[in-house]
Every structure is written in C-alpha cells, then in structure tokens.
Amino acid sequence: MRRFLSRKLITYLIAFVIGVTVDWGIPRLIPGDPVQAYLSQFRLQPAGYDALYKTMSEAFGTNGSAWDQYMHYWQSILTWNMGVSIGNFPARVTTLIGQALPYTLALLIPAIVLSYILGNRLGAAAARRKGLDNSVLPLGYVFQAMPYPWLALIIPYLLAVVWHVFPLSGGYSNSLLPTWSWTFIGSLLTHWFLPFLTVFLVSLGGWAIGMRNLVIYELENDSSRYLRALGARERVIRRYAYRNASLPQLSGLALQLGVVVGGNIVTEIAFQYPGLGKLLYTAIGNKDYFLLQGIFIFIIIGVLIANFVIDLVFISIDPRTRLSMQGAPA
Amino acid sequence: MSLTVENLSVAYRSRRGDITAVDSVSFRLADGEIMGLAGESGSGKSTIGNALIYMDPRMKLAGGKALLDGKELPLSDNDAMRKLRMTEVSLVPQYAMSALPPTRRIGKIIADLLKSHGIKDRDEVLSELLRRLELIGLKDEILRRYAFELSGGMRQRVTIIMSSLLNPSLLIADEVTSALDVSTQRAVGEMLIEFRDRGYIKSAIAITHDLSILAQIADSITIMYAGRLAEKASTAAITEAPLHPYTQALIASLPEVGVRHEDTTLTGIPGRPPSLVNPPSGCRFRERCPFAFEKCTETPPFAEIRPGHQVACWKVSQEHGGGARVTVPAGAIADSASTKGTGK
Structure with missing residues (x-):
C-alpha cells in the first residue's frame, strides 16, 4: 500500500508541475498587455498613463523576464498568495474564487451525483425492460444530442419567461443582500433550480445510455452465462452484471467530478450564475492573468485530488486494481 | 438409465427461418457412464449440451424430450429448469477461463449460488466443498481469491468443483480440455473419472472434438455429423473397429x-x-x-x-x-x- 501510494504521489506531483507550468504559460499567450488593457478603461493624460503603467507593471510583475515571472509564480503558489485581480482590482484572487466556488459546487455536485445514481438505475432497468428501453432511452438520446446552449435557452424560456415558475437568472434575487435568512435561502434555491435541471437532464441521458449498453453486454458475457447455467436467480445475475458494469461508469464519474471545480461555463453564462465558470469567463475577457492562473491552479488541484480519491475507490471495488497496487506488473 | 433422450430436435431462430442444429437425436446414458460426444464444429454437439441445461432465447425445442432418472426435463420452461440446474443437471462450460465472475471472490460466488438454490444447510455443503478442494490439491484459501488470481488450470478445476458441488445426476462437460495443455488435459480428465467413481456425479457427457482425450476418459463415444448421430458404441469399439x-x-x-x-x-x-x-x-x-x-x-x-x-x-x-x-x-x-x- 505504501509503495502504491508513493508511486501515485510522484505521478501526481509530476502532473502538478506540468499543470502549473502550462497554467503560467497559457494566459501569456493571449495577445495584448493586461495592464494596458486595464488602464485603457480610464481616460488618462499620456504622462499620467506612463507613470501609472510603470507602477502597475511593477506591482503586477509583468515587466520582469519570463523566467523571473515563472519563479515568482511558483513562489506565490507555494505561499498560497495568488495575488490581486486586475479586472476586479483590488479584490484578492483567493477571495474571488472563495466567493464563486460554493455556487459552482452546490450546482454541479448534486447535478452530477444525482444524474449518475438515477441514470445508472434507469439504464440498468432499461437493459432488461423493453418498454422502458423504448420510451425513456430515446428521450435520453434526445437530451444528450441536443446542443446544450439551446436547452439552456428553451427551459428558462418556458419555466421563467412564459410560466414564471422560476427566476430567469442570477444566483439570488437582486433585491436581497446575502444573509442567512429564510427569504435569502429560498431565493438561492429558486435561482439554483433551473441551471441544476438543465445540467441534470443532459447528464442523466448519458449515464443511462452508457449503463444500458454495459449491462446488456455484461448480461450476455461468459460469467453471466455460467451463473445462469448453474441456476442462479436472475436477480443475482443482474447484481453481478451491475457491479461489473459500474467500473467504467465510475471512471466517467471521476472525470466529471474532477473538472467540477472549473465550473460549467456555458450553464453559468446562460443563467448568469455567479460560479467559477462565470468568473473564468470574465477573467478571460479582462486578460486577468492572476485570476485566470488562480482558477486554473484550482482546477488542476481539484482534478488531481478527485482522481486520487477515485483511485482509492477503485481499489475497494475492483479487485484487479488491487493486484497492481501490490506492485505486480499490471 | 440416468438419461434418456428421445427424438430431440433443437432449432436456432434466424432471419432466414429456423435452423435445425440437432435433428431427432436419441440416445441413452447408463448410471455411471461417461459418454463422449464428438463431432466437428457445427455438428450440433454443443447444442445438445446446451439444450439439456439452458435454452438461450435464440434456441427452441423443435421436438422430442429428455428424461433424467425417469423424470422428464422441462427443457423449454426456463423457470422450472432453473431449479434443476446445478442440482440435477450441471455444466462445465466451454469458456471456463472467463466463466467466473471477475469482481467477486470464489467463495462469495459459491455462496450466492447456494442461496439461489435455497440451500439451508450451507455449512454441510461448505465442508464438502473443502474436502473436494483438498482431493484435487487446491488450498481452501482459493475461496478468498478472485478468478483473475488463478491460473487457467486452476480456474478449470474450480469450475468443475463448482458445477458438481450439489451432486448432479448429469454433468455436461463442454470442451473442458480444449484450452489446456496435454498434461493438464489429462489431470482434468482424471478428475471427471474420480468424481464419477466417488459418486459426485452420476453420469457425464464430455463434449469435444478431441477423440484422443475421449479414448482416455469416456466409457462410450457418440459421433455426431451435421446435426444427427452417426454412431454410438463403447470407446473400444469406436477406436478399434468403427463402422460408420x-x-x-x-x-x-x-x-x-x-x-x-x-x-x-x-x-x-x-x-x-x-x-x-x-x-x-x-x-x-x-x-x-x-x-x-x-x-x-x-x-x-x-x-x-x-x-x-x-x-x-x-x-x-x-x-x-x-x-x-x-x-x-x-x-x-x-x-x-x-x-x-x-x-x-
């Protein structure tokens, strides 16, 4: 176990270093100068502009050599000092991320986990019931194949604009201040529902389709045939098939949960939902190096942690991975 | 008579109509008899074996019947057959290498099968299981292992033990030796004979295309050709003086x-x-x-x-x-x- 863990840890460390380097490089490939972009918002006299430009370039460290900037970047990561946002000056990057993160997590984790659980059940049931297979599954295909931005327009149009059941956009009502009152929590929930519903519907179909195909395959494979030939009850055979079919699905879940911390840009833009996706989108628009880098670092760490957790979960449900854990050639 | 098969016909459903893979086959199996069933691919030998234990949805009984210990087997009634599988008729499949479910321990799989058959006194079956494992030289810790941790020969032996655990009247061994090297083939063949001699199984049908392994283990050999029986005789008669x-x-x-x-x-x-x-x-x-x-x-x-x-x-x-x-x-x-x- 120790050997397995240390090997994994080294892998993740290498992935982290590569991730951080790419993260540092990517924003700098965007053409243009962030300080210049920021200052162009104000009407400044040329002399004042030059002075401000010089000061701010120094303050943000954009005037140093690439190597200096890179080293500085590592230093700031290790001290967990992500700096100050250029676009939302003078808010700190960590504060901005801290504000957006709860919205993203509250939106995506329930949507993904619920759709995973329900979709797998639905798919497994569809694998053995013709009626369900012919009714629910095609619906799943439709939701899956539908361009998500379009769905994210249709559903709010019906439920918010036409029927006024739910508010159209935002994280909470504009007329409220964030406090822990019931009115505010209620407002949070009603604003949360529509984006949740669209993400849930789209992934539900995907999980159900995947599970259905996997279960059908598992029910026909040799080990199911053998159990059947030995008179195992159909319920027992299905339980075995479901367990085997869950493994690839679980890897899929791991991948999805890993990128959760990055938010869902399209959903959050469509619903003006104040999560990380929207923050990321705004940061790109503002050429906000530090905010971009901060969010990416967050995503990198999130993906790595999620993968590690799933590695551990896999060990407990798939005995074959336990073998490779002991150091035998996999 | 352990098994009596009368005019058994089995067809596969296909788009071009039913294909009769086994055509009016009749034979008898005496108590204690190991019958070899040989023929080339597509001759219908495996279809007979499958029809006697599990008709998959593509197959259908086109006629005839099979009696085991004087009682008719409900071949087309899947629910009625389920209770007889493993207890009366059992199968060691062609695909023994991949027959064991991969994500459960061997012991758990056996326990689930016993549960499916509503066996109350599981301890007794378990101690019998341990005795049989010892007999063929497997350690009881194998029950705590997963299928992928066993070698091919071990998997083959485990499936034979599992399939014969509830002392079925008829064991259908479908190509049990085909995937093994010759020395393991011999050991597996001898295991069948040993199990018969000890009364774990009353009779067996060994389906194979390998006549030389049948010469070692079978009491009688039945030759099939294109869905019909060509010849049935004692092993000596088939190998020394075949007529067909x-x-x-x-x-x-x-x-x-x-x-x-x-x-x-x-x-x-x-x-x-x-x-x-x-x-x-x-x-x-x-x-x-x-x-x-x-x-x-x-x-x-x-x-x-x-x-x-x-x-x-x-x-x-x-x-x-x-x-x-x-x-x-x-x-x-x-x-x-x-x-x-x-x-x-």
Whole structure:
C-alpha cells in the first residue's frame, strides 16, 4: 500500500508541475498587455498613463523576464498568495474564487451525483425492460444530442419567461443582500433550480445510455452465462452484471467530478450564475492573468485530488486494481 | 438409465427461418457412464449440451424430450429448469477461463449460488466443498481469491468443483480440455473419472472434438455429423473397429504414434459438412462418403447393429443385417472432393 501510494504521489506531483507550468504559460499567450488593457478603461493624460503603467507593471510583475515571472509564480503558489485581480482590482484572487466556488459546487455536485445514481438505475432497468428501453432511452438520446446552449435557452424560456415558475437568472434575487435568512435561502434555491435541471437532464441521458449498453453486454458475457447455467436467480445475475458494469461508469464519474471545480461555463453564462465558470469567463475577457492562473491552479488541484480519491475507490471495488497496487506488473 | 433422450430436435431462430442444429437425436446414458460426444464444429454437439441445461432465447425445442432418472426435463420452461440446474443437471462450460465472475471472490460466488438454490444447510455443503478442494490439491484459501488470481488450470478445476458441488445426476462437460495443455488435459480428465467413481456425479457427457482425450476418459463415444448421430458404441469399439464411414474417416485422420508421416500421408476427409440452413435429404454424409449408393438418398435409421453399438448407415446395416456387400463406385472420393464449397 505504501509503495502504491508513493508511486501515485510522484505521478501526481509530476502532473502538478506540468499543470502549473502550462497554467503560467497559457494566459501569456493571449495577445495584448493586461495592464494596458486595464488602464485603457480610464481616460488618462499620456504622462499620467506612463507613470501609472510603470507602477502597475511593477506591482503586477509583468515587466520582469519570463523566467523571473515563472519563479515568482511558483513562489506565490507555494505561499498560497495568488495575488490581486486586475479586472476586479483590488479584490484578492483567493477571495474571488472563495466567493464563486460554493455556487459552482452546490450546482454541479448534486447535478452530477444525482444524474449518475438515477441514470445508472434507469439504464440498468432499461437493459432488461423493453418498454422502458423504448420510451425513456430515446428521450435520453434526445437530451444528450441536443446542443446544450439551446436547452439552456428553451427551459428558462418556458419555466421563467412564459410560466414564471422560476427566476430567469442570477444566483439570488437582486433585491436581497446575502444573509442567512429564510427569504435569502429560498431565493438561492429558486435561482439554483433551473441551471441544476438543465445540467441534470443532459447528464442523466448519458449515464443511462452508457449503463444500458454495459449491462446488456455484461448480461450476455461468459460469467453471466455460467451463473445462469448453474441456476442462479436472475436477480443475482443482474447484481453481478451491475457491479461489473459500474467500473467504467465510475471512471466517467471521476472525470466529471474532477473538472467540477472549473465550473460549467456555458450553464453559468446562460443563467448568469455567479460560479467559477462565470468568473473564468470574465477573467478571460479582462486578460486577468492572476485570476485566470488562480482558477486554473484550482482546477488542476481539484482534478488531481478527485482522481486520487477515485483511485482509492477503485481499489475497494475492483479487485484487479488491487493486484497492481501490490506492485505486480499490471 | 440416468438419461434418456428421445427424438430431440433443437432449432436456432434466424432471419432466414429456423435452423435445425440437432435433428431427432436419441440416445441413452447408463448410471455411471461417461459418454463422449464428438463431432466437428457445427455438428450440433454443443447444442445438445446446451439444450439439456439452458435454452438461450435464440434456441427452441423443435421436438422430442429428455428424461433424467425417469423424470422428464422441462427443457423449454426456463423457470422450472432453473431449479434443476446445478442440482440435477450441471455444466462445465466451454469458456471456463472467463466463466467466473471477475469482481467477486470464489467463495462469495459459491455462496450466492447456494442461496439461489435455497440451500439451508450451507455449512454441510461448505465442508464438502473443502474436502473436494483438498482431493484435487487446491488450498481452501482459493475461496478468498478472485478468478483473475488463478491460473487457467486452476480456474478449470474450480469450475468443475463448482458445477458438481450439489451432486448432479448429469454433468455436461463442454470442451473442458480444449484450452489446456496435454498434461493438464489429462489431470482434468482424471478428475471427471474420480468424481464419477466417488459418486459426485452420476453420469457425464464430455463434449469435444478431441477423440484422443475421449479414448482416455469416456466409457462410450457418440459421433455426431451435421446435426444427427452417426454412431454410438463403447470407446473400444469406436477406436478399434468403427463402422460408420464418417467415424472410420475421422479415426483414420488422427496421427498415430510411431508412424512417420513422411512415408504415409496423413489424410483428411475431403469435402465439407452440408449447410444446415437447407440440409440435403437422406444421409447427410452422402456427398463425402466413398460408399454412398442409391439407398443413401433416404435417411438411415440409427439402428442397433450389435448390442450397445448403434450406427446410422445403410451400408453398415445391410452388411450386418445379412444384406449383400455393397460395391464401392469407382471415383467416389474424387466426386465428393469436387463438391467442396457447397457448404457455407
């Protein structure tokens, strides 16, 4: 176990270093100068502009050599000092991320986990019931194949604009201040529902389709045939098939949960939902190096942690991975 | 009689209509008998084995019946058959390497099977299981292992133990030795005999295309050709003095120890078996048979030529029924060779 863990840890460390380097490089490939972009918002006299430009370039460290900037970047990561946002000056990057993160997590984790659980059940049931297979599954295909931005327009149009059941956009009502009152929590929930519903519907179909195909395959494979030939009850055979079919699905879940911390840009833009996706989108628009880098670092760490957790979960449900854990050639 | 099969016909459903893979097959299996069932691919031997234990949705019973210990097996009634599987009829499958579910321990799989059969006294079965594991030289810690942790030979032996655990009257062993090396083949064959001798299984059908393994383990051998039985006799009679032209050709095509095939050419059987989609009338071996004559356009009966020796061949029944000896038409072999490619 120790050997397995240390090997994994080294892998993740290498992935982290590569991730951080790419993260540092990517924003700098965007053409243009962030300080210049920021200052162009104000009407400044040329002399004042030059002075401000010089000061701010120094303050943000954009005037140093690439190597200096890179080293500085590592230093700031290790001290967990992500700096100050250029676009939302003078808010700190960590504060901005801290504000957006709860919205993203509250939106995506329930949507993904619920759709995973329900979709797998639905798919497994569809694998053995013709009626369900012919009714629910095609619906799943439709939701899956539908361009998500379009769905994210249709559903709010019906439920918010036409029927006024739910508010159209935002994280909470504009007329409220964030406090822990019931009115505010209620407002949070009603604003949360529509984006949740669209993400849930789209992934539900995907999980159900995947599970259905996997279960059908598992029910026909040799080990199911053998159990059947030995008179195992159909319920027992299905339980075995479901367990085997869950493994690839679980890897899929791991991948999805890993990128959760990055938010869902399209959903959050469509619903003006104040999560990380929207923050990321705004940061790109503002050429906000530090905010971009901060969010990416967050995503990198999130993906790595999620993968590690799933590695551990896999060990407990798939005995074959336990073998490779002991150091035998996999 | 342990097993009596009467006029059993099994068909596969297909888009072009039903394909009769097993056509009016009748045979008997005595208590304690290990019967070898041999034939080439597509002859229907595995279909007989499957029909006796599990008809999958593509298969259907087209006629006939099977009695086990005097009681008729409800072959087309899946629910009724389920209770008899493993307890009365059991199967060691062709695919033993992949038969064990991968994500559960062997012990757990066995426990689940016992639960499915509503067996109350599981401790007794378990101690019997441990005794049998010891008998064939497997440690009981194997029950805490997963299938992928076992070698091929171990998996094969574990499936045989699992399949025979509840002392079935009939064990169908489908190509159990095909994927193994010769020394493991022998060990597995001996295991079948040992289990029969100890009464773990009352009788067995060993399905294979390998006649040499049958010579070692089987009491009798039944030869199938294109969905029908060609010959059934004691192992000695089949190997030493086969009567059916197909059996003769089959035995002749086996290499012999001590014969240098530089000197004598190892011959095969010219031609191919007929397609079962639209099988020819009469004897199905007719096209490839060097002894074929006019009478062969009628289906030969599976007749008992001598006590315990049945053959489906007009020529053989004429010879042994006091009829005149049939002359072999010249060039029959060349003719049958030219029909190559009429099959699928």
